[in-house]
Amino acid sequence: MKRILIVDDEPDICLLLKKYFTKKGYEAYSQPNGEDAIKWLKANEVDLVICDFKLPDYTGLEILQKIKIIRTDIQVIIITGYSDVRIAVDALKKGAYDYVTKPLYPDEILVTVEQALHAKQEQTNTPTRQKPSNKETKKSTVSPTDYISGTSHQAQAVMKHIDLIAATDMSVVIEGETGTGKEYVAKAIHERSHRDQKPFVAVDCGALPKELAASELFGHVKGAFTGAIQDKKGCFERANGGTLFLDEIGNLSYENQLNMLRVLQERVVRKVGGAEEKAVDVRVLVATNENLREKVKSGQFREDIYFRLNEFKIELSALRERPDDIEVFAQHFLSLANQQLNKEVKGFSQDVVQTFRTYSWPGNLRELKNVIKRGVLLCTSDRIGADCLPQEILTPSVHDENMDMIFNDSIPSSLKAVTEQAEKQAILLVLEKTNKNKSKTAELLGVDRKTLYNKMRAYDIEA
Ligand SMILES: Nc1ncnc2c1ncn2[C@@H]1O[C@H](COP(=O)(O)OP(=O)(O)OP(=O)(O)O)[C@@H](O)[C@H]1O
Numbered sequence: 237m238k239r240i241l242i243v244d245d246e247p248d249i250c251l252l253l254k255k256y257f258t259k260k261g262y263e264a265y266s267q268p269n270g271e272d273a274i275k276w277l278k279a280n281e282v283d284l285v286i287c288d289f290k291l292p293d294y295t296g297l298e299i300l301q302k303i304k305i306i307r308t309d310i311q312v313i314i315i316t317g318y319s320d321v322r323i324a325v326d327a328l329k330k331g332a333y334d335y336v337t338k339p340l341y342p343d344e345i346l347v348t349v350e351q352a353l354h355a356k357q358e359q360t361n362t363p364t365r366q367k368p369s370n371k372e373t374k375k376s377t378v379s380p381t382d383y384i385s386g387t388s389h390q391a392q393a394v395m396k397h398i399d400l401i402a403a404t405d406m407s408v409v410i411e412g413e414t415g416t417g418k419e420y421v422a423k424a425i426h427e428r429s430h431r432d433q434k435p436f437v438a439v440d441c442g443a444l445p446k447e448l449a450a451s452e453l454f455g456h457v458k459g460a461f462t463g464a465i466q467d468k469k470g471c472f473e474r475a476n477g478g479t480l481f482l483d484e485i486g487n488l489s490y491e492n493q494l495n496m497l498r499v500l501q502e503r504v505v506r507k508v509g510g511a512e513e514k515a516v517d518v519r520v521l522v523a524t525n526e527n528l529r530e531k532v533k534s535g536q537f538r539e540d541i542y543f544r545l546n547e548f549k550i551e552l553s554a555l556r557e558r559p560d561d562i563e564v565f566a567q568h569f570l571s572l573a574n575q576q577l578n579k580e581v582k583g584f585s586q587d588v589v590q591t592f593r594t595y596s597w598p599g600n601l602r603e604l605k606n607v608i609k610r611g612v613l614l615c616t617s618d619r620i621g622a623d624c625l626p627q628e629i630l631t632p633s634v635h636d637e638n639m640d641m642i643f644n645d646s647i648p649s650s651l652k653a654v655t656e657q658a659e660k661q662a663i664l665l666v667l668e669k670t671n672k673n674k675s676k677t678a679e680l681l682g683v684d685r686k687t688l689y690n691k692m693r694a695y696d697i698e699a
Pocket residue numbers: 328329382383384385412413414415416417418419420421483523525601602605
């Protein structure tokens with residue numbers, strides 16, 4: 237029986253979730269604060285933790301980091317308010333599996349819990365992927381792991397690149413904001429490659445506790461350090477013959493970058509504390525949501541390893557930069573949510589479609605998926621209406637003052653014009669604040685330099 241720990245200072249929430257998950261066949265426990273939860277976790281085995289972000293003693297991020305030191309394979313789901321989506325996204329970067337927003341709906345959490353446990357199972361088994369039989373391929377249901385390509389020119393270009401490089405053994409750097417689908421692109425490359433029958437191992441370097449990173453990547457021998465009670469294979473060895481996907485590669489410590497360079501150059505791994513070298517045949521794909529080139533320039537990331545990895549680059553645009561894809565993904569996520577929640581919602585009302593196109597989607601596809609799942613859950617007719625969307629999406633907090641600045645009292649010609657005006661104003665403002673420093677401006681606006689330059693050209697902003 238799978239074991240779940242709920243950490244929340246509201247006794248009612250603990251009680252509700254504990255009862256619900258016990259009824260669904262889990263062993264559920266609860267703790268009221270971070271300190272007690274950590275103590276409990278040190279003494280008890282658990283598969284998954286559902287943790288409120290705002291606890292009396294710790295934040296969700298702090299708890300997350302402590303949990304990952306106790307055991308890296310415990311899945312963590314963070315509960316946040318919708319307005320904390322950016323914080324939630326940060327938690328994902330640090331290794332949380334997913335987030336759910338308040339108010340809580342147990343059925344929605346159950347879907348997330350099941351997915352998290354399934355992902356954990358896949359990780360521990362690092363299964364050899366079987367090609368689906370013809371019968372399975374023809375199934376009419378959609379799978380959460382299906383790779384969907386959008387219709388925008390950006391998405392089409394990405395699809396072309398995936399097809400082009402899949403057949404090769406080239407290393408690829410995949411760049412894009414959080415939730416834009418970097419891991420999905422990596423999986424799509426693996427599944428189209430000759431390695432597809434071998435493991436695809438994904439490691440989130442941002443979530444690796446410093447103390448354990450080397451052991452996770454390269455393995456360790458029994459007795460290498462306190463707690464190393466038996467030999468352990470690292471990710472390179474587990475991915476042997478297949479593909480290793482290193483997410484958030486920019487977070488790897490300098491020392492581990494050096495160790496990795498050796499593996500990439502010589503194709504052999506040596507476990508922590510071991511003397512023996514073992515040959516490995518692994519294709520490495522990496523992802524980053526920061527501009528790695530900039531990190532190289534500032535000396536935080538080794539240039540030699542960057543060049544090794546950057547044999548090919550795929551840049552994923554933010555969802556707000558490719559509104560044409562929103563409908564395709566919205567339909568896909570709708571089918572998924574219908575399946576998961578056993579509902580038959582057919583589509584979206586016209587105003588919801590319009591809202592989706594103008595909202596900025598800081599959490600990109602992941603946020604869209606979560607919003608639609610919640611919408612399906614709340615929907616009582618055959619279309620998701622605005623009443624099923626979080627308030628934060630319907631009325632994003634833009635200051636009236638800013639609106640005045642953007643529109644100059646005139647009525648905008650279209651919503652597209654509004655977005656463009658807002659983007660132009662934001663770029664001008666930040667350029668002014670950074671004394672026209674483009675790198676800093678790009679960083680503050682959360683885009684890469686190339687995107688910034690393209691936008692400046694498009695909006696006639698002087699360089
Ligand atoms: N091409 C795609 N087809 C179908 N679903 C997708 C696709 N890309 C992304 N998704 C959905 O969006 C979610 C986020 O994707 P993914 O984890 O690949 O993003 P990411 O860029 O790696 O995020 P992070 O930077 O936070 O690690 C996935 O769980 C999946 O549901």
